[in-house]
Amino acid sequence: MNSLLLHLLLGARAAEAAEGATFWMPPQASTTAADSDFVFYFIYWTCVVFFAIMMGAIGYFVLAYRQKSENDKVPLIKGSHALEIGWSLIPAVFMAAMFWMGLEVWIDLAVPPADSMEVRVTGQKWSWSYSYKHDGKIVKVAGVDADCMKKIADPTRDIECNAPLRVPAGQPVKLVMNSVDVLHSFYVPDFRVKKDVVPGRYTVLWFEAPEPGEHNVFCTEYCGDKHGYMYSKVIVMPQADFDAWLAGEASKVVDGPRPGKQIFAQEGCTGCHSIDGSAGVGPTLKGVYGKSEKLADGSSVQVDDNYLRESILVPGAKVVAGFAPTMPPFQGRLSDEEVSNLIDYIKTLGE
Numbered sequence: 001m002n003s004l005l006l007h008l009l010l011g012a013r014a015a016e017a018a019e020g021a022t023f024w025m026p027p028q029a030s031t032t033a034a035d036s037d038f039v040f041y042f043i044y045w046t047c048v049v050f051f052a053i054m055m056g057a058i059g060y061f062v063l064a065y066r067q068k069s070e071n072d073k074v075p076l077i078k079g080s081h082a083l084e085i086g087w088s089l090i091p092a093v094f095m096a097a098m099f100w101m102g103l104e105v106w107i108d109l110a111v112p113p114a115d116s117m118e119v120r121v122t123g124q125k126w127s128w129s130y131s132y133k134h135d136g137k138i139v140k141v142a143g144v145d146a147d148c149m150k151k152i153a154d155p156t157r158d159i160e161c162n163a164p165l166r167v168p169a170g171q172p173v174k175l176v177m178n179s180v181d182v183l184h185s186f187y188v189p190d191f192r193v194k195k196d197v198v199p200g201r202y203t204v205l206w207f208e209a210p211e212p213g214e215h216n217v218f219c220t221e222y223c224g225d226k227h228g229y230m231y232s233k234v235i236v237m238p239q240a241d242f243d244a245w246l247a248g249e250a251s252k253v254v255d256g257p258r259p260g261k262q263i264f265a266q267e268g269c270t271g272c273h274s275i276d277g278s279a280g281v282g283p284t285l286k287g288v289y290g291k292s293e294k295l296a297d298g299s300s301v302q303v304d305d306n307y308l309r310e311s312i313l314v315p316g317a318k319v320v321a322g323f324a325p326t327m328p329p330f331q332g333r334l335s336d337e338e339v340s341n342l343i344d345y346i347k348t349l350g351e
């Protein structure tokens, strides 16, 4: 308890050895983290010092000027210009300093350096996916792989089951972010960066991590019942390792439409649809082809190619009974060939 109190009071000094980590803050793993923390601790210590001065003064006055007898009269004080000016000007100087330092760091964070490497980030209930450009190819790293949702149902799940964002060390990285469904927020505590990820618009966030390492990514905007699982990692790699990794991923990218199984994993379908018959946010796709499905309006539909196509492109059209119409439409996001490949894959998901 005593040491906790000490930590609370001396937060700025404690544990500074651990890469800039303090009682209130995780390690400083980006080039802007130290500036950001400086503003935080400036405000923190200003508050601590003024709190102590004011509470101390209140305590002192309560004791020193208490009524000592029935006839103890209060002296008539007509005010003091020096005091009035003092307690207006001194806080004003501190406020101006807070504003100025905050503005400087904010401007720094708002403008990505011109030589930034660009990565597209897509937020979706409930995963992140990352797209890189390499040699004219788009390299997309899926947020969640096919087996991941099984692990997510398991309380002993491992954070590694979400695909990480890989970036090179010592290189500014600019994330261009977008959501396909609801509001999410991309947050890397170790980098001191956070930005909302909004459907229908792009938001930008940048960072530069000087050293290789691993850092947590959280979604910090409540986005549905699996919001808490929407985590990922940033893996900062030496530039040469990153180049080798990206070239390797790019070599796997096939030109032309993606195979159905790949689309199923990369577009986040696994987040809601199981392929093993277990219940999810959406109906399982095991043995769905050829089946008769009961719809929310009481009618039935035979699951054929046309029904699957409609349900992928405009999921709200015929919703299966017992499920909420929460799937995002894929109209305009998948080519005709990709839709066909996806349907072919669903057909293989037998009984």
Ligand code: CUA
Binding pocket: 123, 124, 125, 126, 183, 184, 185, 219, 220, 221, 222, 223, 224, 227, 228, 230
């Ligand atoms: Cu996405 Cu919370």
